[in-house]
Amino acid sequence: MPEFSVNAERFDPYKNYKFRIKWDGEYVAGISKVTSLKRTTDVVKHRVGGDPSSSRKSPGRTEYEAITLERGVTHDEEFEKWASQVWNYRSGDEVALANFRKDIRLEVFNEAGQLVLAYNIYRCWVSEFVAMPDLDANGTAAVAIQSIKLENEGWERDTDVSEPSEPSW
Numbered sequence: 001m002p003e004f005s006v007n008a009e010r011f012d013p014y015k016n017y018k019f020r021i022k023w024d025g026e027y028v029a030g031i032s033k034v035t036s037l038k039r040t041t042d043v044v045k046h047r048v049g050g051d052p053s054s055s056r057k058s059p060g061r062t063e064y065e066a067i068t069l070e071r072g073v074t075h076d077e078e079f080e081k082w083a084s085q086v087w088n089y090r091s092g093d094e095v096a097l098a099n100f101r102k103d104i105r106l107e108v109f110n111e112a113g114q115l116v117l118a119y120n121i122y123r124c125w126v127s128e129f130v131a132m133p134d135l136d137a138n139g140t141a142a143v144a145i146q147s148i149k150l151e152n153e154g155w156e157r158d159t160d161v162s163e164p165s166e167p168s169w
Contacts (some may be wrong), residue, residue: 083129
């Protein structure tokens with residue numbers, strides 16, 4: 001069995017509101033929501049010839065669900081720049097093949113701001129870009145949200161991130 005340390009003081013699960021996204025070695029400003037990391041493996045059913053009454057199950061192809069990143073609309077152009085790598089209206093080019101995919105990193109922090117979990121998400125590219133949400137002059141004073149939907153080819157937990165000792169004041 002692998003060795004790992006456990007923080008004996010921690011009884012509560014981590015909260016979902018302290019996180020950061022990093023790509024190209026830089027943190028992306030203002031991310032307010034990241035959808036779940038989800039993978040699904042197909043079930044392949046087969047029968048053994050001598051056992052007609054039941055079937056057996058084996059794992060098949062694994063698919064990784066797209067991830068959506070949301071943030072408030074600002075002058076930061078990072079979402080749009082990346083989305084333009086797949087389709088750029090002005091140039092008429094459909095895909096900038098050299099750099100339209102990125103590996104990204106999702107980092108989760110505890111209430112004290114300590115890094116507690118990290119996931120590396122591989123070969124992401126923008127399949128959907130929402131530059132501006134619906135605008136409504138009769139609505140309440142809500143924040144305008146833009147988003148990108150990222151297709152990906154898998155993710156894994158960074159096991160080099162260990163559970164920190166929690167500070168006491």
